Amino acid sequence: MDMFMLSLTIFVLAIFVGVEIINKVPPTLHTPLMSGTNAISGIVVVGAIISSGGGGHTTTLSTVLGVTAIALATINIVAGFMVTDRMLSMFKKK
Amino acid sequence: MDMFMLSLTIFVLAIFVGVEIINKVPPTLHTPLMSGTNAISGIVVVGAIISSGGGGHTTTLSTVLGVTAIALATINIVAGFMVTDRMLSMFKKK
Amino acid sequence: MLTLINLGYLISAVLFIYGIKGMTTPKTAVRGNKLSAIAMLLAIIVAVIDHDVVRYEYIIVGLLIGSAIGAYMAKKVAMTDMPEMVAALNGVGGGASLLVAAANYLEVQKASTISLEAVQNLVPAVTDIAQMPMQWSIAVILSILIGAVTLTGSFVAVGKLKGKIGDATQIGLYKAIVKLSFLALIAGTVYFAMVSQLNSDLLILGMIVLCLILGVCLVMPIGGADMPVVVSLLNSYSGLAGAAAGFVLGNNGLIITGSLVGASGIILTSIMCKAMNRSLTNVLFGGSMAAKAGISKSENDAFYEGKIKSSSADELAMLLDGAQKVIFVPGYGLAVAQAQHATRELARMLEEKGCDVKYAIHPVAGRMPGHMNVLLAEAEVPYDQLVEMDTINPEFVTTDVAIVLGANDVVNPAASKDPASPIFGMPILDVQNARTVVVVKRGLAPGFAGIPNELFIRDNTLMVSGDAKKVLQDTITALKDL
Amino acid sequence: MLTLINLGYLISAVLFIYGIKGMTTPKTAVRGNKLSAIAMLLAIIVAVIDHDVVRYEYIIVGLLIGSAIGAYMAKKVAMTDMPEMVAALNGVGGGASLLVAAANYLEVQKASTISLEAVQNLVPAVTDIAQMPMQWSIAVILSILIGAVTLTGSFVAVGKLKGKIGDATQIGLYKAIVKLSFLALIAGTVYFAMVSQLNSDLLILGMIVLCLILGVCLVMPIGGADMPVVVSLLNSYSGLAGAAAGFVLGNNGLIITGSLVGASGIILTSIMCKAMNRSLTNVLFGGSMAAKAGISKSENDAFYEGKIKSSSADELAMLLDGAQKVIFVPGYGLAVAQAQHATRELARMLEEKGCDVKYAIHPVAGRMPGHMNVLLAEAEVPYDQLVEMDTINPEFVTTDVAIVLGANDVVNPAASKDPASPIFGMPILDVQNARTVVVVKRGLAPGFAGIPNELFIRDNTLMVSGDAKKVLQDTITALKDL
């Protein structure tokens, strides 16, 4: 089976999982959800790492871009998760 | 990425989708759900078709087994969906 | 072309997902089921036009025969025989899995004498013609195991559901056979996977026979009333077997669809176990509950001796005539008596008198999850009158008459009071809180759990003995004459 | 090894799923968020030990710099600045996406001068060194487009949320630029994909600049108050961009995780739109609501002229002293005034007097979904006191005092009465049903929708003008002195 179809299959299933789960998140938690998924979108860091650490095929420019990308994505991740954690730890039941 | 990992990924995601959806089915519909998914498990017919219709690599025995498998799976499918339909069409709101 | 085929399988899988999603409300369920059927049709069409399928005749013959038999069975079966029907279909599906695995083995064997390409056509992951990948060997054995166990296990379950096969006494013997079979199976699998993958005809045949026996021996020691759990579990397994076949054939449609079925079966199984407050291990390996807990007829009679307040259909009719609020509590006996239509008729009469009528549905009333719902739906009881346990329990206090129709264990107070009881911990319907409880059953025989029921000797309980349908019909007549 | 790496990505994806599942209840949310963080860590570790990564130094430098800045930002930000913070982080993430795509382009270019293997290392689907697959071209352009638009769009959104960028007037101009940019982009993409994939440095650079401009021009015409919708949509896009990168790199971890984020953003966006009873198209292309619907200062004054019953903190304190049941209705003004702690303090005092206190949370109160919840959680209001609209609405009838704190549109009866109103159809909180409504706001300025509010001139409404925090503190003092 070709790679594209496999990726598509995985994509479709992941969307289903996402929709099912997210729909269960109560409105109370929508702001943390937004900042939490925003942190998760920092997953592009994986692409950045693969791109910037490669073997002979990197150029100076690509490395600079890659490292900058890593730094930016990491800001997104670290700040995102920490901020979400700050918010969530405020939620208390009586 | 090797085939096995891809299949595993798809399997894992599909299980998540399944669990999320099935958990939402109300008890009222558990019997039809059981017979409906039972019909769906007749999907092995796909395997049977691929196995029994193959090119030069079939033997008489494998063809007989394959055709019997198709017949059995089709019983499961047809009876399963029809019975489920019969049950479901009885459910009426006041 | 290959991409199109795979797209077809993907679309079919997505349709299955939407089909099952449809099952989440009664309103969309009919459409959901149709969607699943369309998904199946699509999968079949895609499989038929798949690249390596050339002999259409055979396939079509198989499909036609299967459809004819299937349609006949579906038309014939009575609603009350649903548990048996599902079990039987499950067994048939298992048989198909088993045969697919066997055919695949034979074909790979043949193909390996032709060319690597021919083998890859069947098992895409192969790279060396002399060495099938480990996952193939395991998947073949798994398919055989699950298929064969499902086949024989389901038919034993059918026998037990019909009451034709009684609860086994020689549990130890079956357990010993199971253990030995598993040992032999493991040895066989190791030999098959490690030593000889393509020259093991006899070994495969032996394993098939062994697995068929295994299916019988696994299900025989389980109590007849636990069959729904067994069927649901086997259904889950057959889904997983489909997924395993998907791994071998590199077919994602099979993987996804199989997983959905697998998840559904597991969840239904765990719902049933939870509602009975028993673990799955206890159900499968604990032996028959009735056999263990059952009391002898004389003990049973002694329990009730002189404490029963008997009543009649006429008295019931009079009671109902003055009632403002009536709750029906259906149980397995309702299914046995096929009294759903009579129940509905009585309910309608009461409603016409301005009485508030509801039905209390216990999660494991009957012999299948949702059994009572289907039964009453057949009699056109609107599903919003069927109230779940947790919602209806507080309402019994304000109920004038609770009519228990062939239910027993699900209304047994011992579940909350007697830690020694086999059903201890199972939540029950609090019928005893109603002003008057009328229990309609044939005699004083225990229910599935084989224990006496204190409810029947309570002060506010009246027993009307007789077949549920008969009693209800008499009550209707009496009510008309009032 | 490759299998292990891929297993690592899969496990990380599963952890993300469980992490988001944790978000479904406040109790498990903290753990869920930690789980997601662990999943991210795992993904990073796996990526670092991935086969073709050799220069650890740079990677570690990037990670350290990013962590330091990120941690600093997270510690510094005030709870009330959350919307801006999320938007800014979103922009930063978009920038990363953009750079990843550019770096990937450069590397594939370099690799194509080395060997096919080198290219495959980067893009597994390649089979011919002279011809990159179409999906690669599209994914590169998509990543650039989404990344750049997210980057500049988010920062425009930050400016608008802070009020530093006002609502645009030259909407036509922006729209024209957007249309032209899209045409140019499509032409560029076609050229890139069809004609020259690996010698298009200038083209790529041009497209990046174009997309950055596009981001600005797409967001500028949207009203400032609609920024949360924009941010949520951009967040969804950045997830989808991640998934697109996954397609290119053949990385399922990216695909799954990106899809989860994409789904989350889309769902939140549609929840917001639904709660405002507007379509997404209307939000994105309808221009600023305030600009269209807004009435002039004089019209606004004329509307309220002589019909307002003014009151004071002292009077509010007296009212509250005698109240049995009080509902607080927080809105955007509460966030502006940072009055959450004062609110909580007043609520506690009332509770100590035996008064029943609740908070009515409208789904789009504030400027972000769940904005009020987070704000009040910061002041340690237990989340079971925060009641959703549909649940609280029937309770206003039995409420003595409803205190509207900096809310306006979400309590505007025009939403249900006046079909010409821009908020017509949006469900509102029925505060007017309370015995007395006290509205605390600075003056008579309209809210986000830019329309006057009939509630303020009702018979049972008292207006207390002033900053919400100030008024509440005065009320507390007055209540102590009573």
Ligand SMILES: NC(=O)c1ccc[n+]([C@@H]2O[C@H](COP(=O)([O-])OP(=O)(O)OC[C@H]3O[C@@H](n4cnc5c(N)ncnc54)[C@H](OP(=O)(O)O)[C@@H]3O)[C@@H](O)[C@H]2O)c1
């Ligand atoms: N629903 C599920 O998914 C499921 C699955 C597995 C096990 N179970 C088990 O099944 C049991 C179900 O409880 P239940 O209360 O529904 O049934 P039950 O406890 O099995 O009792 C059924 C009663 O119906 C009476 N009966 C039989 N035929 C009758 C007829 N024709 N007319 C009137 N009465 C008749 C029997 O008494 P007489 O012979 O005296 O008439 C019997 O006591 C539970 O113990 C549950 O754990 C359920």
Ligand SMILES: NC(=O)c1ccc[n+]([C@@H]2O[C@H](COP(=O)([O-])OP(=O)(O)OC[C@H]3O[C@@H](n4cnc5c(N)ncnc54)[C@H](OP(=O)(O)O)[C@@H]3O)[C@@H](O)[C@H]2O)c1
């Ligand atoms: N939550 C979301 O997800 C979301 C997303 C997009 C759009 N929106 C929109 O945002 C609006 C939210 O409605 P809302 O009722 O919460 O707010 P609103 O309608 O925007 O009204 C806020 C009011 O607070 C007052 N205010 C401002 N600063 C204040 C302070 N320091 N002290 C006291 N009052 C102050 C303002 O009046 P003064 O200037 O006279 O004090 C203003 O009228 C809705 O129209 C909604 O559609 C929400």
